Amino acid sequence: MNESRTASIVGGGRPVTIVDIARASGVSKSTVSLVLKGSRLVKAETRARVEDAIERSGYIYNRGAANLRKSKSGLVGMVISDLTNPFFAELAVGIENALYQRGFVPILANTNEDRGRQSQVLRSMREHGVAGIVMSPARGTEAWQLTAELPTTIPTVLTMRRVVDSPFSYVGPDNRTGARMATKHLIQLGHRRIAFLGGFSTMTTQLDRIEGWRDALEEAGITAEAALVVESMPTRAGGREAVRVAMGSPKRATAFVCYNDIVAIGVTRELALNGIRPGIDVGVVGFDDIAEAEHNAPPLTTVNADTLRLGGFAAESLFGVIHGGRAQTMSFIGTTRLVVRESCGALHASAGKEFV
Amino acid sequence: MNESRTASIVGGGRPVTIVDIARASGVSKSTVSLVLKGSRLVKAETRARVEDAIERSGYIYNRGAANLRKSKSGLVGMVISDLTNPFFAELAVGIENALYQRGFVPILANTNEDRGRQSQVLRSMREHGVAGIVMSPARGTEAWQLTAELPTTIPTVLTMRRVVDSPFSYVGPDNRTGARMATKHLIQLGHRRIAFLGGFSTMTTQLDRIEGWRDALEEAGITAEAALVVESMPTRAGGREAVRVAMGSPKRATAFVCYNDIVAIGVTRELALNGIRPGIDVGVVGFDDIAEAEHNAPPLTTVNADTLRLGGFAAESLFGVIHGGRAQTMSFIGTTRLVVRESCGALHASAGKEFV
DNA sequence: CTGAAAGCGCTTACAG
DNA sequence: CTGAAAGCGCTTACAG
Numbered sequence: 001m002n003e004s005r006t007a008s009i010v011g012g013g014r015p016v017t018i019v020d021i022a023r024a025s026g027v028s029k030s031t032v033s034l035v036l037k038g039s040r041l042v043k044a045e046t047r048a049r050v051e052d053a054i055e056r057s058g059y060i061y062n063r064g065a066a067n068l069r070k071s072k073s074g075l076v077g078m079v080i081s082d083l084t085n086p087f088f089a090e091l092a093v094g095i096e097n098a099l100y101q102r103g104f105v106p107i108l109a110n111t112n113e114d115r116g117r118q119s120q121v122l123r124s125m126r127e128h129g130v131a132g133i134v135m136s137p138a139r140g141t142e143a144w145q146l147t148a149e150l151p152t153t154i155p156t157v158l159t160m161r162r163v164v165d166s167p168f169s170y171v172g173p174d175n176r177t178g179a180r181m182a183t184k185h186l187i188q189l190g191h192r193r194i195a196f197l198g199g200f201s202t203m204t205t206q207l208d209r210i211e212g213w214r215d216a217l218e219e220a221g222i223t224a225e226a227a228l229v230v231e232s233m234p235t236r237a238g239g240r241e242a243v244r245v246a247m248g249s250p251k252r253a254t255a256f257v258c259y260n261d262i263v264a265i266g267v268t269r270e271l272a273l274n275g276i277r278p279g280i281d282v283g284v285v286g287f288d289d290i291a292e293a294e295h296n297a298p299p300l301t302t303v304n305a306d307t308l309r310l311g312g313f314a315a316e317s318l319f320g321v322i323h324g325g326r327a328q329t330m331s332f333i334g335t336t337r338l339v340v341r342e343s344c345g346a347l348h349a350s351a352g353k354e355f356v
Numbered sequence: 357m358n359e360s361r362t363a364s365i366v367g368g369g370r371p372v373t374i375v376d377i378a379r380a381s382g383v384s385k386s387t388v389s390l391v392l393k394g395s396r397l398v399k400a401e402t403r404a405r406v407e408d409a410i411e412r413s414g415y416i417y418n419r420g421a422a423n424l425r426k427s428k429s430g431l432v433g434m435v436i437s438d439l440t441n442p443f444f445a446e447l448a449v450g451i452e453n454a455l456y457q458r459g460f461v462p463i464l465a466n467t468n469e470d471r472g473r474q475s476q477v478l479r480s481m482r483e484h485g486v487a488g489i490v491m492s493p494a495r496g497t498e499a500w501q502l503t504a505e506l507p508t509t510i511p512t513v514l515t516m517r518r519v520v521d522s523p524f525s526y527v528g529p530d531n532r533t534g535a536r537m538a539t540k541h542l543i544q545l546g547h548r549r550i551a552f553l554g555g556f557s558t559m560t561t562q563l564d565r566i567e568g569w570r571d572a573l574e575e576a577g578i579t580a581e582a583a584l585v586v587e588s589m590p591t592r593a594g595g596r597e598a599v600r601v602a603m604g605s606p607k608r609a610t611a612f613v614c615y616n617d618i619v620a621i622g623v624t625r626e627l628a629l630n631g632i633r634p635g636i637d638v639g640v641v642g643f644d645d646i647a648e649a650e651h652n653a654p655p656l657t658t659v660n661a662d663t664l665r666l667g668g669f670a671a672e673s674l675f676g677v678i679h680g681g682r683a684q685t686m687s688f689i690g691t692t693r694l695v696v697r698e699s700c701g702a703l704h705a706s707a708g709k710e711f712v
Numbered sequence: 713c714t715g716a717a718a719g720c721g722c723t724t725a726c727a728g
Numbered sequence: 729c730t731g732a733a734a735g736c737g738c739t740t741a742c743a744g
Contacts, residue, residue: 421736
């Protein structure tokens with residue numbers, strides 16, 4: 001029963017408070033509070049006595065009590081649509097990192113793309129008094145829901161998925177330019193029939209990336225046929241299905257721009273299983289540059305958006321609105337760059353020849 | 357300036373409290389508190405009036421204040437050693453899920469295997485008054501550190517990585533039996549020289565899995581040569597290096613038991629790059645059964661430990677010690693099962709023939 | 713430089 | 729059935 005944290009000053013199981021420290025060092029709790037916040041008002045000798053008592057007692061500051069009194073909070077809600085997706089895991093790490101660096105602490109919720117769950121956790125986070133929320137909205141989240149669940153009084157930044165007409169700040173990569181670069185790269189390699197694989201048109205991210213695909217095609221004087229877009233779940237299994245459909249169509253594409261890396265991984269896998277060699281017989285590019293991409297067979301040519309840093313920006317952006325500096329509806333669009341590896345075929349001997 | 361949440365009852369930017377609700381419905385705040393906790397003491401008519409005021413005002417319960425008063429907390433610390441590893445991401449999802457189901461909310465920290473960072477977040481979590489902590493300790497964490505940073509007064513359960521001699525509960529898979537089954541499977545397929553690849557002997561998990569590998573070998577009357585163990589970072593890149601070393605040794609192994617799936621993925625990739633076909637020329641098995649495993653080339657034979665469920669158990673186990681029912685030092689070891697896919701070679705025609 | 717008092721938003725005996 | 733009072737662990741003017 002000899003609890004280490006309370007051993008020297010108080011008995012019982014009761015946690016040590018500033019009152020205990022005050023008594024132990026013969027000052028008032030006001031003074032203890034002052035030394036805790038590092039005030040220069042306190043005489044050095046007094047400070048030393050108090051700090052000594054703190055040390056000996058194993059006192060732990062109660063941030064919840066302090067925050068209640070100050071009517072502010074050190075908690076930030078981090079709501080992630082699918083933590084199981086390596087892309088979002090990396091995003092989460094970026095956000096979390098920045099949060100701790102600024103003295104905030106994240107409450108995590110993984111909505112798993114479930115909007116009902118999202119409503120629940122949003123309410124729960126508000127009850128816990130979060131100072132703000134950064135979230136990648138669940139698929140299909142609409143502006144009216146968000147405004148109902150998140151009054152504009154609570155600082156919020158949306159990340160990775162735009163919600164049209166929502167009044168919140170947004171941080172995400174330049175999907176359109178990224179997809180445009182990827183497609184253009186394939187065109188320069190000689191491809192003319194380039195399909196877009198994966199995702200659904202209910203996802204703004206897919207819409208943006210398809211725009212980029214279309215841009216590149218049209219710049220090259222190629223018409224972007226609707227039949228070249230094959231939708232699917234944004235997963236490995238989805239990629240496999242999508243490419244199966246695409247390869248079954250009468251006018252086969254010779255290259256594939258994929259919604260994201262896990263779709264592209266599914267695509268390369270399915271292709272290989274059917275004796276079609278990605279990077280040799282056919283070109284494939286992904287999006288996101290997740291850790292797996294470079295270890296794929298073949299290594300994925302993909303669009304890097306520096307996910308970790310983007311997560312950091314999302315957090316910084318939230319601090320902006322928390323401290324009232326920035327307007328609530330600021331947007332930050334991160335630049336992207338193409339990472340050329342092998343799946344596009346650029347490194348292969350046949351690169352440069354015309355595909356037909 | 358017309359904030360939706362405070363529109364009808366209070367002016368200014370001040371959030372609505374039970375005092376506002378009390379005033380608006382003509383009762384005392386005690387009564388409001390009673391209806392909030394669903395007490396049957398309150399007369400139906402009074403309750404209706406109060407609930408109406410709550411509804412109209414957009415009142416949000418302040419759990420922090422309630423918890424301060426009740427001296428308990430709804431927060432649980434979830435410290436993860438590497439969220440970027442798909443295995444731990446899945447574990448985190450399992451924990452998070454169970455936490456919300458019991459009305460707790462997780463504070464996330466990704467230590468990224470950094471023990472200094474781990475100390476910091478542990479302290480931060482204590483300051484935020486978490487009711488308990490579930491953590492996968494950073495590599496190299498030792499018992500004395502843990503006991504210094506986590507007095508036994510705070511309910512803690514360790515997961516996935518044992519810390520020898522630490523006084524906390526532990527939840528993890530049966531590493532030894534899992535690795536034993538995997539190795540045995542390879543032996544039954546005709547292999548005699550089976551290497552163990554990846555991880556470091558400073559990791560208890562690696563030690564446990566090597567034990568299992570040794571068990572199977574010895575059961576089959578094969579001596580477990582130390583030279584057959586190649587250590588490496590437990591990553592895809594680590595797997596590639598390890599197998600390179602292994603293939604360079606004079607007495608080559610014909611099969612590889614890998615520390616985990618990402619190591620195995622690196623191994624299959626490196627092998628393929630060198631013209632050695634995993635699942636045909638050589639057998640490979642992983643551990644964890646992460647989502648990527650079945651989409652690998654070739655699909656990975658691996659040990660499944662139901663990570664999601666194990667995460668749930670870790671959380672449940674924590675509730676056990678929070679509610680004082682269970683002893684602090686209870687352990688739960690989850691059963692594992694072998695998932696046979698293609699990388700082991702079982703599905704290939706040559707299966708059954710002797711390897712030499 | 714230090715202390716007494718009030719208050720953050722709740723809950724919980726205790727009266728009535 | 730309902731209200732007044734005390735208190736959870738802090739901070740912050742305000743005196744002295």
